[in-house]
Amino acid sequence: MVGFGWRKPANVAGTSAPAILLSLFVATGGLLFGYDTGSINGILAMESFKKDFTTGYFDKEGVPGMYPSQVSLIVAMLSAGTMVGALISAPIGDLWGRRLSLIAALGVFCVGAIFQVCATNVALLVIGRTLAGIGVGVVSVLVPLYQSEMAPKWVRGTLVCAYQLSITAGLFAAAGVNILTHNMKGAAAYRIPIGLQLTWAVVLALGLLILPETPRYLIKRGYKDAAALSLSRLRRLDITHPALIEELAEIQANHEYELALGPDTYKDIFFGEPHLGRRTLTGCGLQMLQQLTGVNFIMYYGTDFFQKGGVDDPYLITLIMQIINMVSTLPGLFVVESWGRRRLLIVGAAGMAICQLLIASFATANGSNSETQSRILIIFVAIYIFFFAASWGPVVWVVTSEIYPLKVRAKSMSVSTASNWLLNFGIAYGTPYMVDTNRIEGSRSIDLGSRIFFLWGAFCILSIAFVWFMVYETSKISLEQIDEMYERVDHAWNSRRFEPSWSFQQMRDFGFSDSGIPPQEPQLELQQSRSSESQSETGGSSTNTATTSSQDDKLPIPIGHVDFSY
Numbered sequence: 001m002v003g004f005g006w007r008k009p010a011n012v013a014g015t016s017a018p019a020i021l022l023s024l025f026v027a028t029g030g031l032l033f034g035y036d037t038g039s040i041n042g043i044l045a046m047e048s049f050k051k052d053f054t055t056g057y058f059d060k061e062g063v064p065g066m067y068p069s070q071v072s073l074i075v076a077m078l079s080a081g082t083m084v085g086a087l088i089s090a091p092i093g094d095l096w097g098r099r100l101s102l103i104a105a106l107g108v109f110c111v112g113a114i115f116q117v118c119a120t121n122v123a124l125l126v127i128g129r130t131l132a133g134i135g136v137g138v139v140s141v142l143v144p145l146y147q148s149e150m151a152p153k154w155v156r157g158t159l160v161c162a163y164q165l166s167i168t169a170g171l172f173a174a175a176g177v178n179i180l181t182h183n184m185k186g187a188a189a190y191r192i193p194i195g196l197q198l199t200w201a202v203v204l205a206l207g208l209l210i211l212p213e214t215p216r217y218l219i220k221r222g223y224k225d226a227a228a229l230s231l232s233r234l235r236r237l238d239i240t241h242p243a244l245i246e247e248l249a250e251i252q253a254n255h256e257y258e259l260a261l262g263p264d265t266y267k268d269i270f271f272g273e274p275h276l277g278r279r280t281l282t283g284c285g286l287q288m289l290q291q292l293t294g295v296n297f298i299m300y301y302g303t304d305f306f307q308k309g310g311v312d313d314p315y316l317i318t319l320i321m322q323i324i325n326m327v328s329t330l331p332g333l334f335v336v337e338s339w340g341r342r343r344l345l346i347v348g349a350a351g352m353a354i355c356q357l358l359i360a361s362f363a364t365a366n367g368s369n370s371e372t373q374s375r376i377l378i379i380f381v382a383i384y385i386f387f388f389a390a391s392w393g394p395v396v397w398v399v400t401s402e403i404y405p406l407k408v409r410a411k412s413m414s415v416s417t418a419s420n421w422l423l424n425f426g427i428a429y430g431t432p433y434m435v436d437t438n439r440i441e442g443s444r445s446i447d448l449g450s451r452i453f454f455l456w457g458a459f460c461i462l463s464i465a466f467v468w469f470m471v472y473e474t475s476k477i478s479l480e481q482i483d484e485m486y487e488r489v490d491h492a493w494n495s496r497r498f499e500p501s502w503s504f505q506q507m508r509d510f511g512f513s514d515s516g517i518p519p520q521e522p523q524l525e526l527q528q529s530r531s532s533e534s535q536s537e538t539g540g541s542s543t544n545t546a547t548t549s550s551q552d553d554k555l556p557i558p559i560g561h562v563d564f565s566y
């Protein structure tokens, strides 16, 4: 039976509260992501903005404004910046640490925002948008990375989901600010929505100044004492506490073991061991498919789409969709641990595909727009957004922050997040050509109208297969145990039944060579479901009962073993 909510294993040492609070605070970095991608449309439409940025162009009605190419540049440079930001996040995240890199990124974001507020010409505005984009790009990688390296395993997925919740809150805030400010009088009114983005960036950067670096990053750099200190702050345990020593030893042993299997260069994230290519492909595939669900078609062009679908108040309906998007993230956040990542992704993709195929078929069957038709359109788009927000929105971030080993985590996450931004950009710029012949004058475009939902639906069906074959179930086990799972479970569809057999520290104690390479490959018996009731009753994987078929007589079976690995 599937349960709901969270269950902290009874015998976990220390407290989880500081790590949870801190992770929730850092999650709010998503506000900048959502606000920045959502606010530009409204700002461009403001009268005060148009007045200040008249560059000698007149539209068909003779209204002065900016050249379309300038508008495109202003919009596009944020996306270009985010891609650059996502790509540089790995080298800086590995060099300066997750925390300092985030602070630096927020600094760059603030400089970008100040440029935009003070801009008196298009060039300054473009520079400002590019810098803000770089900041957002780094934040989009390092926030979920920082969270997953900090979070206790029994609530890790939920905490990373809170990041997506912040993204949706940012999108909603942008829509709200656009509505409140679009009629504002005053020469500099447009500077208000631009300036607002500064506030949270400053609060977040100041907060990060006093937060600890992640213990896993410190272990990666060889700063063992600092790692112990950081972990003791997170768990409220003395640095001499056996649980703390054990957890650090496990992280370190696992890291050394992963390094012994192969190097950690960019080439290795595609071709290296253990199974890094498969893992990077999973992350990139999920991030791209998340965009190919078409969600940003509604986020960016919803108003226009509803207007053409005969909806009376398209602005209001778009705002309602934003609210549904934000509120529906909560059920996902609530069940991500108990249902698991795979199930949520598969159910979500199936739900979206059904709605999308209905929207598209309905549009094909009925040429004209009646009131009933527009109502049906609204209802199915709303259900589609619900499914997205409860599943693919948050869970993609969760999985991509969990599946990589420490040695390449920042690199692989940066590449997979960059692929999200690339598709985000492609859809933002490509879809107008696919749905509206009038929007882009002189361009060769195809008018798919609502039939574009056939395309999104097809990608959602593909997503179901992708999850089934590629995505390993990562709930309820530590990041180190996820590494073990990738080594011992051959097929993603079997991963739910994986039970961590022993900690890497125990493996070492039991006679692994110093290089960390096991003397022989043990075969894990996949006999007990990780999601079974009995297991959650006893508090997760705390009592390791799994044994190996070939080494039953030799391997220690830790009875009543305290689960040190969060």
Ligand SMILES: OC[C@H]1O[C@](O)(CO)[C@@H](O)[C@@H]1O
Pocket: 037, 164, 167, 168, 171, 290, 291, 295, 296, 299, 325, 393, 394, 424
């Ligand atoms: O909630 C919708 C938003 O979520 C994202 O897919 C990120 O996870 C954004 O690209 C989109 O605007």
